[in-house]
């Protein structure tokens with residue numbers, strides 16, 4: 358079998374799946390919403406963040422992972438998450454929901470303030486173990502995504518692409534967009550060499566992502 362570059366993460370084995378299940382069956386509580394770097398909680402545990410264009414499905418994915426429908430706000434209005442939102446997952450992990458990028462409709466000074474915060478966070482958080490960069494399965498990687506991927510390369514933050522809203526496209530479209538994504542990722546040294554295909558709506562890829570988060574060290 359030829360192995361494609363950037364294959365999908367294989368289905369987890371039983372033991373890893375159990376680790377993911379256990380972690381996410383435990384407590385997950387909102388800690389705080391942050392609007393300045395100074396207000397970040399103490400860097401005392403591993404964290405993973407969810408980055409992506411406005412409306413790509415970051416908050417919905419956190420809700421699906423934690424099995425709580427409205428833990429992270431999800432809405433139809435792009436640009437809804439305007440702060441860096443911290444959730445404590447058990448005693449040893451933070452899940453971090455980020456404001457979306459690439460949203461042009463909000464007032465310019467406000468957008469610029471979020472973007473500065475987002476970039477400061479992505480480039481400067483020592484305990485950030487992995488950035489999940491969400492890409493809409495209908496659209497693939499766009500130039501606004503490239504900006505963030507370049508920043509992650511420069512900051513040496515490992516990022517893993519998570520395809521979202523897979524339920525909205527056919528299998529053939531999924532494959533075509535995956536091809537585009539794989540091509541784009543070749544240029545990014547900080548890219549983790551596996552992708553995850555998800556649908557928060559249908560639960561696709563959620564166990565896999567739970568396992569990934571649970572087994573990070």
Ligand SMILES: Nc1nc2c(ncn2[C@@H]2O[C@H](COP(=O)(O)OP(=O)(O)OP(=O)(O)O)[C@@H](O)[C@H]2O)c(=O)[nH]1
Pocket residue numbers: 409410411412413414415416417418430431432433434435436437438439455456457458521522523524525555556557558559
């Ligand atoms: N069909 C489908 N819709 C989804 C999925 N994930 C998210 N959505 C919808 O996409 C819209 C945006 O979702 P959010 O989770 O709020 O997106 P976000 O990335 O947090 O957006 P911002 O906070 O504005 O950056 C909502 O209407 C969700 O219901 C999915 O897997 N399938």
Ligand SMILES: [Mg+2]
Pocket residue numbers: 415416417430431437438454455457
């Ligand atoms: Mg959001």
